[in-house]
Amino acid sequence: MKNLALNTTTEEHQTPWTNEQFENELRKIGKKRYHDNCKFHHLLHSGKLNKGQVQAWAINRYYYQINISIKDSALMSRITDPSLRRIWIKRILDHDGRKGDEGGIERWYKLTDGLSLDRDYVKSTKGILPATRFAVDAYVTFVREKSLLEGVTSSLTELFAPKIHKERIVGMLENYDFINDITMAYFKKRVDQATDDADFVLNYALQNCKTRSEQENVCNALKFKTDVLWVMQDALYHSYINGHVPPGAFIPEDFNDRYTENN
Numbered sequence: 001m002k003n004l005a006l007n008t009t010t011e012e013h014q015t016p017w018t019n020e021q022f023e024n025e026l027r028k029i030g031k032k033r034y035h036d037n038c039k040f041h042h043l044l045h046s047g048k049l050n051k052g053q054v055q056a057w058a059i060n061r062y063y064y065q066i067n068i069s070i071k072d073s074a075l076m077s078r079i080t081d082p083s084l085r086r087i088w089i090k091r092i093l094d095h096d097g098r099k100g101d102e103g104g105i106e107r108w109y110k111l112t113d114g115l116s117l118d119r120d121y122v123k124s125t126k127g128i129l130p131a132t133r134f135a136v137d138a139y140v141t142f143v144r145e146k147s148l149l150e151g152v153t154s155s156l157t158e159l160f161a162p163k164i165h166k167e168r169i170v171g172m173l174e175n176y177d178f179i180n181d182i183t184m185a186y187f188k189k190r191v192d193q194a195t196d197d198a199d200f201v202l203n204y205a206l207q208n209c210k211t212r213s214e215q216e217n218v219c220n221a222l223k224f225k226t227d228v229l230w231v232m233q234d235a236l237y238h239s240y241i242n243g244h245v246p247p248g249a250f251i252p253e254d255f256n257d258r259y260t261e262n263n
Contacts, residue, residue, distance in 0.1 A: 051254065
């Protein structure tokens with residue numbers, strides 16, 4: 001009887017979730033682990049940061065932005081299905097630009113320019129935090145080395161991106177006199193782009209995960225990506241809220257005027 005019970009448990013464990021159950025598992029991960037739960041983001045969106053702290057966020061997030069196309073190029077080099085490559089290349093063009101569309105990276109420069117940051121300094125990435133570099137580089141490596149299924153579905157954080165983009169647009173426009181529609185151009189464009197991208201990747205996961213093991217691998221890929229984003233926000237909080245800026249990282253001009261989340 002004991003052996004029968006063990007076999008039954010194993011069999012149940014291996015039974016794939018239904019598509020509805022699988023999607024629910026993915027959304028539960030996002031609800032709990034997505035970086036809209038981070039303290040730094042609450043401060044950013046509610047107007048509790050000063051300009052130097054917003055500058056630090058923009059500089060560090062830039063490193064993530066420029067590596068999106070690198071990550072997607074690495075993934076595309078492993079895609080053998082031309083139809084999937086045709087779909088996925090849109091992501092690179094969305095960030096790098098195309099005729100009639102300047103692209104996401106150029107729109108990010110509108111943010112950093114508007115924050116009075118030297119563009120050459122931003123491009124150099126010299127001022128980013130070590131944790132930002134490690135986290136983003138780990139994401140590129142993950143996509144390059146893991147299975148194609150895991151690489152594609154690590155982008156499932158896009159399921160939760162439109163909500164945070166909308167909150168960011170409203171909150172930052174309302175609370176900062178140095179933020180305007182031009183500096184928010186990247187996020188306004190990404191609301192629709194992220195929605196379309198997320199719908200595709202979710203459907204890809206539902207259609208291509210045939211076993212419980214594959215479904216769990218996708219869940220773990222999503223958890224990894226949320227960890228990447230969370231680490232970046234934790235590092236910003238530790239450095240620019242608590243005041244522990246590591247050597248070589250960006251130091252705002254108002255460095256001595258802050259480090260309390262209640263200012």
